[in-house]
Amino acid sequence: MQKQIPKGKLLLIGGAEDKGKSTIVDIEGKNKQFEEFEILKGLLPEKKGKRILEIITTASQEPKEVMKTYQRAFKEIGFNHIGFISMENNPQARNPLWIKRINNAHAVLFAGGDQFRLSTILGNTDIIDVIMERYYKDPDFIVAGTSAGAMAAASLMIYEGQRNEAMLKNTVKVSSGLGFIDHCIIDTHFVKRGRFGRLVEALLMNPSCIGIGLGEDTALVIRKGNEAECKGSGMVVILDGRDISETNIAYAEPGTPLWAENLRVHILTKGNYFLLHERKFAASKKQLNKEKIGSKIIDKVKPDKIIIENGKKITKKKPKKAAKKRVKK
């Protein structure tokens, strides 16, 4: 069964996104491209009309402080209505009132905390089904997650993993996420918390995935479940294990260091793109469009005949038809 292509947008945020005057982002004074509210503004609908955002605070056990900050920030950006939904257990996640509110919203934001709470309390519940349905069917709908909320967005999720000087086998623990996107493992606060090793370990364990390391105040906006655009003041580190030629992940003993050869890494900042299915980097929107066209027509092009003999490559061009004589009018 092939999965449908979602019509809505997915916004994955690395945590600690700028919330205006109430918070200070470390990089604010240094990065000359810093823009206030850059990421949270991504939650505004593209068309005019209702601006109703529902924030799900299930990841946090004490969401009051977060609620206050978001309330202020989103009001400043220009939302008409911000709601908070705190579900503490599975039955609450089937409450028809919440379902109705989700159906009325144009965007949903999973706030930070503990991603394991998100996935275990909300996984396989009506509320996720409804969000999923709107995400797949409604081109104006936005699903967003920040910090734990972003980590839980993919089908696979890191729920535990200390930072060590080596990647010690079985340190990183992975379970099911909410499933808004497949074949990705998402990590957040990636730079500040030095999480390179833990994302590599998660990737070695799950080689069909791409590793996405989101810096703070940095995000990927994913369209059609594939086209990821980088936003914000930090960087996104993409790890692609496709070319890994050797690693000891399969046979290393628990608690011993892991190694790997030939990991491919891309570093994205604001304005860069990445095609998740094709695993292709694009520096700009223009290049992205070229990549997209390229991958569609590549099958139709008959290659020139290439002969490799004694290590030398000889390309035999297909003979072009003789150019027609141009006759002066």
Added chain:
Amino acid sequence: MQKQIPKGKLLLIGGAEDKGKSTIVDIEGKNKQFEEFEILKGLLPEKKGKRILEIITTASQEPKEVMKTYQRAFKEIGFNHIGFISMENNPQARNPLWIKRINNAHAVLFAGGDQFRLSTILGNTDIIDVIMERYYKDPDFIVAGTSAGAMAAASLMIYEGQRNEAMLKNTVKVSSGLGFIDHCIIDTHFVKRGRFGRLVEALLMNPSCIGIGLGEDTALVIRKGNEAECKGSGMVVILDGRDISETNIAYAEPGTPLWAENLRVHILTKGNYFLLHERKFAASKKQLNKEKIGSKIIDKVKPDKIIIENGKKITKKKPKKAAKKRVKK
């Protein structure tokens, strides 16, 4: 002019190496392959005989505490004599007494502190000339550096570079190191201090180099200026920029984020090797020897004839000589 091949060993340590009971390495209880004194034991001579180690403490402004810890640790390992040389300015680095002591030692260790002190106080002085000469000529001589001492060992050295969520152009500053090895940029405390971004930036600025990120209590032993062996309880991250297809380093404005496509990364742990000139990873000593033989004989092998036609690869094997008929004895 081609450089000579050094006969001695170079030991580059990521800092915070295990010093026995007096210090606790974070990973000690978790990594099942942890060995006490593993790295510092690498300073023992391979042959029996004099075990004289000189420790250069110039990088530190207050080396007394370090001296005490090293004194205890090296005594426990079995050194006959440990000396400390604290040079505070260039004239001291030309003192014939120090030169004599270096000539008498079998190993020199540059201790940690500020690498900029090391490179500016000791760069282009008699003491470095003498260490260099012994390193190139004496197969039993060991040059070692830990933390700042390792960072200063290469020809190029990072002397400044904060950790930010993005790599902001001109954040990382590079100057000349002591020059025991070329075409490398070495960073230390790599995991704990989250220095991935700063090493990538240094690499983008200096594309002919390999980036070496040494974890704590982790080291590379480099033989013949080329064959690097990983030791210790953490990991070494090798960054190779050879395949970088696009980056904005050349034209980005100062203070704006840098991006890069297609960085190649290897993660080494104890027992892995890396050939610095060939930029080749080898999982084990056995594989290393294969790589070394491989790179020598590769030119002599005539490849089979390969024809690529319409995207399909056809290999035409060279005809083997008809097998001789086996006659029963």
